[in-house]
Amino acid sequence: AQTVTQSQPEMSVQEAETVTLSCTYDTSESNYYLFWYKQPPSRQMILVIRQEAYKQQNATENRFSVNFQKAAKSFSLKISDSQLGDTAMYFCAFMTPSGTYKYIFGTGTRLKVLA
Amino acid sequence: GAVVSQHPSRVICKSGTSVKIECRSLDFQATTMFWYRQFPKQSLMLMATSNEGSKATYEQGVEKDKFLINHASLTLSTLTVTSAHPEDSSFYICSARGTDYEQYFGPGTRLTVT
Numbered sequence: 001a002q003t004v005t006q007s008q009p010e011m012s013v014q015e016a017e018t019v020t021l022s023c024t025y026d027t028s029e030s031n032y033y034l035f036w037y038k039q040p041p042s043r044q045m046i047l048v049i050r051q052e053a054y055k056q057q058n059a060t061e062n063r064f065s066v067n068f069q070k071a072a073k074s075f076s077l078k079i080s081d082s083q084l085g086d087t088a089m090y091f092c093a094f095m096t097p098s099g100t101y102k103y104i105f106g107t108g109t110r111l112k113v114l115a
Numbered sequence: 116g117a118v119v120s121q122h123p124s125r126v127i128c129k130s131g132t133s134v135k136i137e138c139r140s141l142d143f144q145a146t147t148m149f150w151y152r153q154f155p156k157q158s159l160m161l162m163a164t165s166n167e168g169s170k171a172t173y174e175q176g177v178e179k180d181k182f183l184i185n186h187a188s189l190t191l192s193t194l195t196v197t198s199a200h201p202e203d204s205s206f207y208i209c210s211a212r213g214t215d216y217e218q219y220f221g222p223g224t225r226l227t228v229t
Contacts, residue, residue, distance in 0.1 A: 045220035
């Protein structure tokens with residue numbers, strides 16, 4: 001069975017600094033998708049970034065980028081120029097495009113951006 | 116695009132009553148929808164997968180007779196919490212799967228059972 005591990009329950013970063021959130025996963029599948037979701041205090045789940053396993057290039061979305069290491073089964077999220085609005089829970093998720101397409105979520109990292 | 120709504124956003128009900136939560140995909144058709152439960156400061160726990168026109172698939176440990184799911188159309192799935200008790204109080208989130216495999220999440224429903 002697939003598992004997703006986020007080893008950092010809480011992190012903090014100064015505004016304008018860079019922070020990296022870690023995520024590791026375990027799977028025997030070769031084709032899968034990885035996601036980072038942000039859940040602010042409103043509790044609306046917001047997609048931050050997605051990565052297809054078959055793509056070697058790391059995904060980027062403005063200030064957000066990932067370091068996808070397929071062999072190491074690692075999928076970390078880097079937030080550059082952190083802003084107060086980045087304060088939220090961040091969840092890493094894994095999905096295989098077959099069967100039910102359900103997500104396996106990590107336990108989350110609570111990020112606080114300090115002014 | 117890819118907007119999912121949930122109704123109601125908050126509901127308070129008395130112990131022993133039933134409550135229905137609706138999940139709608141507003142601008143796309145979703146053959147598959149998912150229902151999650153989230154306790155404070157915890158991750159999302161998948162309760163069930165809902166496929167249009169067929170019975171829902173429940174995760175292990177989820178009581179199917181307590182959490183009734185109906186997915187009668189390509190844009191609507193409902194979760195009914197039957198004979199609710201205080202321990203059913205939680206935050207319930209639905210999502211709908213788009214054609215690109217990604218799940219689009221509703222804003223959630225806070226259920227309080229008194």
